[in-house]
Amino acid sequence: MADDNTDNRNQPEGYVPPEIWTWDTSNGGQFASINRPVSGATHDKVLPVGKHPLQLYSMGTPNGQKVTILLEELLAAGHAGAEYDAWLIEIGKGDQFGSGFVEINPNSKIPALADHSTDPVTRVFESGSILIYLAEKFGAFLPTAGPARTETLNWLMWQMGSAPFVGGGFGHFYAYAPFKIQYAIDRYAMETKRQLHVLDTHLAAHRYLAGDDYTIADMAVWPWYGGVLNGAYNAKTFLNVTEYSNLARWSELVGGREAVRRGRMVNRVAGPGAFLRERHDAADFNAAETPSA
Template sequence: MIELHSWKTPNGHKVTMALEELGLDYRIHPIDIGKGQQFDPAFLSIAPNNRIPAIVDDDPADGGEAVALFESGAILLYLAQKAGALLPAEERSRLEATQWLFWQMAGLGPMMGQALHFRRFAPEPVPYAVDRYTAEIARLFRVLDRHLADRPFIAGGDYSVADIACYPWIVLHEWAGQSLDDFPELRRWFEAIRDRPATERAYAIDYVR
């Protein structure tokens, strides 16, 4: 059983999307970040950076003690390797999936976070920051749009952790001042993932305790 400590954020949705795709048994422990539950000592014992998501796997592949992991990218790789899916079997395709997973973790996610903060949550307007991060999101969307021009998914023909990592951030495109009409390949990819049954199940989860 995977014990998932999470909340309904893009990084949280990554893990539920993967778990639903892989068919792994899991149980959600909601961590309401609006109430500061990410600072609870019990949560910090498995997620010292006080960020969701985090997991505890009570049945790791090596048969040893439970495995605790934080950082959504690390969790996606762990779950994919555990289940033997969502990572291409062919070496070069697997490398491509991994590099785009890192692209999301280092670029798309942090830049979207900054864009959303300054566009929606900053206590006072900061036009320079709004313009800077909105433009950077447009650039990143163009990068992914170009990459998807000759392939159904990010790593080619295989749906992978790279797609799962990116999708929940693209969900928030309007909040970041973007229209998918400007990125036709990205829109086609987005709609295909949106309509997957596992994605629908992941987004339907009720996190209320």
């Protein structure tokens, strides 16, 4: 009987995993230059510190947008202490491997937050942790007790565990891998559509994810799954997103909020829509750029 590992469908044909894996940068696709199998800083770089106690180091990916949306929502709700500086970390250039950034987040992933209102300075990394930290700090968008708090955290943790299948899984193999692999695309498309159905089914009976109130769960889920509905990876048709009418209703509801509109601009370097490389004051939004025609 033939060894399954020699199946001629393997890519490249005949590929058999070696006994000990080693990293070959020539096989890494679009992100090979910044991916590596070890942690730690690659260069010395002190992070800038602005005038506000809250210093955010990020990029306007879905994970970065979660935090800037919450900060803008806090400011819109009257929490003046939520003023912040948002410094751009260009992950395509390897800024996340600078020594200063690694001191805040040893995992070298955006976003990362430093709260200078505490002594010593509090570092917060992982987007979900930052959302909880800020919501608790300002007493907003996270119920303090009971089923509503648990439901909010349920959906926040669901997003944290589920979105990697959408971004690192479906998005990578559908849009970014150096060649198309049907098995990988089918596997992650199936999981992405299952997740969209989870949300669509839940939102058929709920205004927001945790019930009647808008929370950090909505802020966490919207940049990812609202993005899929709005054309992330140019996959709207492929995923047939028009099937999910309840999710579309919720996505439009959340996306229509002024603080969400502002938050999703921050630390982005290109469109669609207006973008703002760095934000140090509310007036900076007046200088937001728009994509070239």
